[in-house]
Amino acid sequence: MLDNAARELVKATVPVLQQHGVTLTRHFYARMFAHHPELMPVFNQTSQKTGSQQQALAMAVLAYAEHIDHPEVLLPVLKLIANKHVSLGIRAEHYAIVGKHLLASIKEVLGDAASDALIDAWAAAYTQLADILIAQEQQLYQHAVNQEGGWSGWRSFIVEKKVKESDEITSFYLKPRDGGKVPLYAAGQYISVKLPVPSMEMTQTRQYSLSAAPGKATLRISVKNERGTTSRPRGVVSSLLHDSVEEGNLIDVAPPMGDYYLHEDRDTPVVLISAGVGITPHWAMLERLIETRSPRQILLIHACRHGGVHGFKQQLQQWRQAPIASCALNTIVYYENPRDSDRLASDYDRSGRLQLDEIASSHLPPDADYYLCGPVAFMQEQIGNLKRLGIDPLKIYSEAFGSGGVVA
Ligand SMILES: Cc1cc2nc3c(=O)[nH]c(=O)nc-3n(C[C@H](O)[C@H](O)[C@H](O)COP(=O)(O)OP(=O)(O)OC[C@H]3O[C@@H](n4cnc5c(N)ncnc54)[C@H](O)[C@@H]3O)c2cc1C
Ligand code: HEM
Structure with missing residues (x-):
């Protein structure tokens, strides 16, 4: 639990985060990837280029600092983040790496303004947030693996069928390579798929909503071909799925996750x-x-x-x-x-x-x-x-x- 003095110190950084949050998170990612290049494939490298991930993390850190007295208001957002993390295979041990580079980045970006007391306050605040996320993620991992047909981490699937749904959207029917079942997910949830991207010499992961009701032998996703424009390059993973992934090919899939699903416990419209x-x-x-x-x-x-x-x-x-x-x-x-x-x-x-x-x-x-x-x-x-x-x-x-x- 953070004491009052620590909370005040964290709150005092809100104006700085409002102004320099993205500079801080940019610095953080560059620093972390320099020390841990093995983490690059875990992150969406297009979002890194366009800056949307730096923005998302900066907003999350800012929201946390602003609500440090009542972190419970962030619970819905934390649910979204925890589901995304689990779908990407983020584990408790990763938090130490992120914490170390986030704190070092605060020190480096704030310079003299980052007193030892401020860094200690942020260290305690980060630990508190990390503990909440780690606990939520642990529960999600356990739920995923304990279900019939469930699993944890990556599981190999065969593309059983590829069906064109429109000029832009193609469905992929994915069947477990091990011949086992798939879990009864909630309608509306998504999976992550991981593909090697030859042009980047690394894998990349993307989320796709399950586009069929649960209870089948396969998982179905329906993917839009992000063709790009003269000013925007083609989508990395969607173009590979459309152009290179064929029936009979294997892809790695994470268990169904997500906090957006049909609430079936009611009878309203x-x-x-x-x-x-x-x-x-x-x-x-x-x-x-x-x-x-x-x-x-x-x-x-x-x-x-x-x-x-x-x-x-x-x-x-x-x-x-x-x-x-x-x-x-x-x-x-x-x-x-x-x-x-x-x-x-x-x-x-x-x-x-x-x-x-x-x-x-x-x-x-x-x-x-x-x-x-x-x-x-x-x-x-x-x-x-x-x-x-x-x-x-x-x-x-x-x-x-x-x-x-x-x-x-
Ligand atoms: C929960 C969830 C569910 C999803 N469900 C689906 C689904 O059911 N079906 C589906 O098709 N997608 C879905 N998505 C989106 C999907 O995860 C991918 O984001 C999408 O397929 C694009 O990935 P990509 O690798 O092809 O494109 P990326 O390479 O990630 O590029 C994304 C977009 O950015 C543009 N871009 C690339 N570089 C730049 C640049 N330098 N400047 C500006 N723009 C740039 C690309 O043209 C593209 O339009 C879902 C995402 C989430 C989070
Ligand atoms: C307290 C610590 C953390 C916070 C506050 C945090 C916050 C966030 C937020 C806000 C998102 C965006 C969610 C969305 O809208 O989709 C996100 C996504 C993500 N996080 Fe975290 N995160 C934390 C720890 C970690 C750790 C330890 C890792 C692992 C190295 C990690 C890896 C990722 C990845 C890979 C994504 C998806 C973004 C992408 O695809 O590039 N995060 N996180």
Whole structure:
């Protein structure tokens, strides 16, 4: 437990962190990788280049310093971080390495302003935070390994089937190489996959939401091909999955994790709102609700550019045309720029960007659970809209396909 003096010292660094947090975390990563190059593959090297991981860590350290008197308000964020860490195979022994280089970086970046008392206060604060995360992660590791079909760390899977879902999205059906079962994950959770990246001479790991309901012999992920633009290079792992990973190949997979999942302990309506490839966790939730014959009222709202990039379109069309017995499913599909062929096929309901206001009065039940997944800007906008429409923020759940969660 931190004493008052230590807490005051940590709080006093808030203005410095607000101004120089990213400089500090940049310095920290460079320092840690120089001493521990073996940790580089554990981190997303694209996020390192774009700075999003430095930003995420700086924000976490700042939030911790700001809330040092009431660290319990950070519990939801810590849950997200712990799940991500476990999915990446972070272990208790890594915390000593991070702690050592974080404290040394505070000293080096702050210079004379970093008194011995301040460094001691931060050392105690770091230990307190690390202990909370290590304990949460220990529980997650234990839960993962104790389930039927569960495991800890990396397990080898065979790509049993590769199926194109749209011009951009391809599904991969992954079967354990050891012939064993896969666990009953919660619909909405993700796995990490680890691939060797020849151009970088190291492995890289990425997370992919499980896009099918639990209870199958395989795990399915559905991956968007991040093709890049003239100003943005192609996505490292997604392009390898699309172009180089074939049926019969092996990939390493971490157990299902994540704090974004369908809450099945209630009977209130469910509203699933997604954009683009953000539909993947919602597809697992939707399948789960259908397969369990849930009596809950379900609304799937999906927005994408046009029919060519609309993942799972055929299956959705089937469900739209031939309603499933005992399932109260309603769907609203937005195409931002529909093609002529989309108009002919009536594959969508509305054109333009998703406007929650225009469907609010007829479609958005106040007592529903709202799940959101898509680009961060899309989620921030929709969370803002839902709050304005009077939806209880505690009933809004969101998943960001990157670092740092969603702040709206
Ligand atoms: C919980 C979770 C669930 C996810 N689920 C899914 C899912 O179901 N399906 C899915 O497709 N993805 C999902 N993702 C995203 C996925 O993990 C990867 O981030 C995604 O596939 C891109 O990885 P990549 O290696 O191909 O691209 P990266 O190499 O990591 O690049 C990411 C993006 O940055 C751009 N970029 C690269 N370099 C630069 C630069 N210097 N400047 C600016 N931009 C740059 C790239 O063009 C690309 O668009 C999920 C992520 C999380 C965290
Ligand atoms: C108290 C200590 C720590 C804090 C506060 C912390 C904080 C964070 C945060 C905020 C994220 C982003 C989560 C997200 O939004 O997805 C993250 C991700 C991550 N953390 Fe930690 N972390 C800590 C310790 C560690 C340790 C010990 C390691 C192991 C060396 C580690 C490795 C990672 C990795 C690899 C990621 C994913 C980012 C990427 O893919 O590049 N962290 N952490």
